[in-house]
Amino acid sequence: MLSRLDLQKMKREDEQITMITAYDYPSAKLAEEAGIDMILVGDSLGMVMLGYDSTVKVTVQDMIHHAKAVKRGAKNTFIVVDMPFMSYHVSLEASLLNAQQIFQETDAQAVKVEGASEEVLLLVQRLTDAGIPVVAHLGLTPQSVNVLGGYKVQGKDKNTGAKLLNDAKQLVAHGAISLVLECVPKELAEIVTNSVSIPTIGIGAGVECDGQVLVYHDILKYGVDRLPKFVKPYADFNKVGKQAIESYISNVKDRTFPLDEHSFKIKNKDLLPNNSEGR
Ligand SMILES: Nc1nc(=O)c2c([nH]1)NC[C@@H]1CN(c3ccc(C(=O)N[C@@H](CCC(=O)O)C(=O)O)cc3)CN21
């Protein structure tokens, strides 16, 4: 498994870091077998796994449930688990306890929080001091979708760009080990990447980040109807899966499944019970 220091070294040596989300045993297993560097158990699981229309309904228990399955499928991969909506905004004490629970119960390597408010910066510091590595997340922060007014590109002007750069530096100063940059202009992501010592992982943030992350279901086109502009799909599980299920239905209907090769047979008919009642 890669360590925090390996990720740091990859940035220094300009080797791209690959990250994918995973939410359960089979997705984590596939990602690890393919050789991914890091797995994110994102709260996007609320949307792609549970069918919610945003991430705000996801709970700490949901995150733990899914992250434990991911860990079982990818025991040797660096796993980051999202702290979900409001689990780090009620009080510092409650935030620390939620992070502790997620970190201890899932065996993950780090937790992720969105934003860089005073409250979040203090939390990043306290978790780091306590020994829980924190990945930060700036730009489009989906837990704030209802405040932002939609899933929109962030940092498109001088003021918001400067704020994002300053936030990134503050997060580094408070101990963040890596920074996800979501939906920001590639030129801004490049400046941030060159201004911070920690690896940046981009999603819709251009090629100059230190690594890339995409959602599992987007890469495989699996269960999602509409893909954001920044996604490149590498397979079409929807198509393959639907065809397979259609064939199964048709085979069952016309009794071409199951065949003898899928059936268990008895050698000696005398071993069968008598059916004296008939049908
Ligand atoms: N399947 C999935 N993939 C994701 O990447 C993802 C989720 N779900 N859920 C949580 C967040 C939400 N995300 C999203 C969702 C939509 C857009 C989107 O449609 N963006 C517009 C850009 C709008 C603009 O120009 O400002 C786009 O056309 O891509 C972006 C990020 C990223 N995350």
Ligand SMILES: CC(C)C(=O)C(=O)O
């Ligand atoms: C989109 C990624 C970065 C994320 O935060 C998630 O999957 O929840």
